[in-house]
Every structure is written in C-alpha cells, then in structure tokens.
Amino acid sequence: MSKFKVKDARKLRVSTPFNFDDSDPRATPGFDGNAKALKKQAKRFDEELSDLQELLFANARALGKDAPSILVVLQGMDTSGKGGAVKSVFSVFDPQGTTTLSFGKPTDEELEHDFLWRIRKHDPLPGQVVAFDRSHYEDVVTQRVHSWVDEAEIDRRFEAIREYEKELADANVRILKIFLHISKEFQTENLLERVENPKKHWKYDDGDVTERGFWHEYSQAYADAINRTDADHAPWYVLPSDSKPYARMALKFLILDELRKMELDWPEADFDPEVERQRILDSE
Amino acid sequence: MSKFKVKDARKLRVSTPFNFDDSDPRATPGFDGNAKALKKQAKRFDEELSDLQELLFANARALGKDAPSILVVLQGMDTSGKGGAVKSVFSVFDPQGTTTLSFGKPTDEELEHDFLWRIRKHDPLPGQVVAFDRSHYEDVVTQRVHSWVDEAEIDRRFEAIREYEKELADANVRILKIFLHISKEFQTENLLERVENPKKHWKYDDGDVTERGFWHEYSQAYADAINRTDADHAPWYVLPSDSKPYARMALKFLILDELRKMELDWPEADFDPEVERQRILDSE
Secondary structure, eight states: OOOOOHHHHHTTBOOSSOOGGGSOTTOOTTOOSOHHHHHHHHHHTHHHHHHHHHHHHHHHHHHGGGSOEEEEEEEESTTSOHHHHHHHHHTTSOGGGEEEEEOOSOOHHHHTSOTTHHHHTTOOOTTOEEEEESOTTHHHHHHHHTTSSOHHHHHHHHHHHHHHHHHHHHTTEEEEEEEEEOOHHHHHHHHHHHHHOGGGGGGOOTHHHHHHTTHHHHHHHHHHHHHHHOBTTBOEEEEEOSSHHHHHHHHHHHHHHHHHHTOOOOOOOSSOHHHHHHHHHHTO | OOOOOHHHHHTTBOOSSOOGGGOOTTOOTTOOSOHHHHHHHHHHTHHHHHHHHHHHHHHHHHHGGGSOEEEEEEEESTTSOHHHHHHHHHTTSOGGGEEEEEOOSOOHHHHTSOTTHHHHTTOOOTTOEEEEESOGGGGGTHHHHTTSSOHHHHHHHHHHHHHHHHHHHHTTEEEEEEEEEOOHHHHHHHHHHHHHOGGGGGGOOTHHHHHHTTHHHHHHHHHHHHHHHOBTTBOEEEEEOSSHHHHHHHHHHHHHHHHHHTOOOOOOOSSOHHHHHHHHHHTO
16 A cells, blocks of 8 residues: 655645646655545544644643644635535544634725735744645735735735734744645536525635636735745645545645654653652642 | 433433532433443434534525524633533534633733633623633632632622523524532542653643642632522533533533524525536636
C-alpha cells in the first residue's frame, strides 16, 4: 500500500513563479490508491494529530504568550471543499484548543473598516490551532476580479498582507496557506449535485454560476496572490482537490508536519508531585 | 446488548426539590454494560447527530433569525470531565455550526461588568450548537461557597439568570443544563492521575485540592442553583459521571433528543432546480 511521506507533503508547496498549469487538480501526487485507501491513510494521522494538539495547548498553559500557534488559511474556488476539509481535520482536535472562522461577504460595519480589521480580530492565541475558511485573500482576489477596487489599492493590500503575516510569524504563529485546486469540470459536478439533491439545495447559491464565468480571471488573480505573498514564514500549498479524500489527507499531514516541527515537550510541573500526592490523600 | 432509550435519557432530568443523594454518581441508569459497550452505544448516535446538526445549520440559512439553536451548559466539580465530554460530542459536528467556550476565572475587565456581561457576548446565533464549559453558574456557586458576595447579591443573580435563560428560550434557544456528577473518591483518582502522570501535570492545579475541602458546600450550592433555575425551557440534567463513557453517551443522546424534537425539514429551494441545472451546463 502507498504511503504518503513528509517529502510528498512538502512538495505541495508552490515554487514561484507559480501558475495553475503547474498543478493537475485531478492528480494525487505522492499517493497511489483509491478513495478508501486515502481515507485509511488519513485516519492513521488522527492519534498523533490529537496528541500533538494537546501538547501544543499544554505548552501554552505553561509558556503563556511565548507558545506557538498555527493558522491555516484556506482558499479555493466555490465548491472546492474548504468547509469539509476543515471539518475533517478539526474534528480530531479538542475544541477548547481550536477556532474555526468562516469569512463570508463583509457586513456593512466591516466595510467601513480596513479589510484586515475583521481578520485581525481573530489572530490566533498562543497554543491554538485556527482555521480561516476564506480570508483576507478574498480582498485581493474576488474584489480584484470584479474591479471593485483599483490596482493601486490592490498593491497596497498586498503590502498590508505581507506585513500582517510577517507580524504574525514574528509572534510565533505558524502559517499554512492552502489552495484547494479543483478543475472546472469537477465544479460542474459539484454544482449539479447541489441543484439535483434536495438535501444540498441550501448550499446552492446561484451567484456561484455567475462567478464561474470569471474562472480564468480568478485563476490569474489567485496565481498572482500566491506569487506575491508566498514566503518561508507564510508558505502557500496548492493541493489537487478533485479527489476530496486526497486533499483532506494532504491537509491533515501538512498540519501534522507543522506540529511535529515544533518538537514540543510536556511542560515541567510547577509543583512537587510527591507533596501534592500527599495533599490529595490527606484531603479525603 | 443493552440499549439506551429516550425515556432513559429524559429520566436524568432532575425532579425538584433535588438533592445529590437522589443521584448515584457510580450508577449507569438505563444502561447495563461496560465501558466498551457504552462507547459502542455512543458511536451509534454519531451519524444521526451529524446529519441533524447539518439540518439545523441549513435551516438557519433559510429561516435566518427564526431558526432554533442549542445551548449546552456544563457544570461539575473539578475533574468531572467537562472538557472531555464537550470534545466527544462536538467532534461529531461541523465546526462551522458550533462554538465551544470555556469560562475560566474572570479577567479584571470582566469583573468590572455585571456577571452576565461575558456570557451574553456568546448568545447562540440561529442554527448554532454552543457549549459552555463552566458558565454563569460559577457566579452563584463558587463565589457563594467562598462568600465573595453576599446572599442578597446571590438572590439578585438567580433572578438575573432566570430572566436571561427565559429571554434565550423566547429567542428559540433550546437550553440543556448538564451537571456531571462525580463522587469524591473518583475525584481522588483523577487528581492523583494528574500528579502521577507527567503528561497530565499541566492539567493539575493545586487550587483544586483547596476547593475539594469545600465539597459539601459546593454540593449544597449546586443543588440550590439547580432547584432555583430548573425550568421546562431550561432544564437541568444530572448525569452520573464516575463512568466517563456513560456521561458522554448520555450527553450525546440528550443533544440528539433535542435535535430530533425540532422536527426540521430540509429548507425548500429558493430557485428553480431545472433552470439552474441548465445555467450550470451552459456555463461550461
């Protein structure tokens, strides 16, 4: 059976200049097997993921502000499976150490502020694993595709994003930026399922078909965003996502890899175990 | 094999006047089986729980402010397993439809406000399932046990809690208040494990042993809180919790029962499926 390795996961990191022709959304690089095998492979990571997340949380209790945290930023075309990917990974974690946010259309209040205002409210606390389902990248992609803002403003935003992510990294936030890469044909299937299956109707937004008309413009804007913000402290990974089990497995592994790289230990006791043992027994 | 039924779960609702002698923390009422059988039983609820939570979330998309939500309030002595219980249930749900909060010692800012100020910030949004690990009940229990506030203030707080919960219920929030009931002997075991196992040291708080000296006062204060705030729109359930698998299974079932009682349907499409199908195909 195929086994997905660290080097396979790390290869999903983009090489800049990146363009989407470099990545085949139908492929499953580093893994040779069907959906069932992929799910089995992903399940193998669960125990270690759960243990390491607890370890990270425990470290934050002991180290306070100096403990690391993880921020996973997920982007992708409509129906690329961002929500499902978050669910599959975060269901393994203890909710007390994680936060997941979905950034939808900005509210009127949010529009009155700088685009990063609503994002910065959710800077990861030490020891937390945070996922953004959509993010500040919408402000340099969707808004650009529709020319809602001019190019000078786009330039300014890229600069602000680079500064923001550098600031997070300096505060010991490990950033993973993930693009779930699907083909237009796979989107067709997904959209059709949403209109054909009554249990999926609520997920259907007729605006998605309109956005689809801008597929090429979106691809260009995303590639540009990736090229202008990829950095070792805030790397972009493009995951082929026509196979949802593959994308989920790869995402799990990337987060696991990040947790492993922290090389955390259990915090030392700030009490004398023998003394406390006796206190407990005496308090019967 | 034993099967836990709706009537068994509902029997865990307190009858007032309640006192803790009415409940045996070592028992597993309604279930005759070991930990393994309990876990198996709990797993059987997972699929339905996950489906109904999605249905609830979908309804909120369609109904907006009129959609119901669920608030689970968890209380219990130290080491009673509140965090683990939240994890075991909420790992089944889609994180985008759930929020879990841990209310620790109030911050200075929180202390400057009324005790409900920090709680009200997290009123459940329509369609959400929210868990409070500790809650406003700390303010009528812990603070009372230590006489940090006088009895007139405690009376005022009970009145405020009753009003607050009524207000939530009127806004279609289904409230479940859960007390995880452990014996003092079980707490001894749990505390000893935290000092003996280096991987659990971070969970140990030497203040817990001090609080243990007030076991009787805590029991009295909790019983009083339960008696003064139990209501059909905000019921209290006392779950025997010396068996963690039992408590988790029962909690899952109570939430499942609440979701079932909503009798939700998939929201109707606000679009013409045939028209949209064609639009999708035309947009290839």
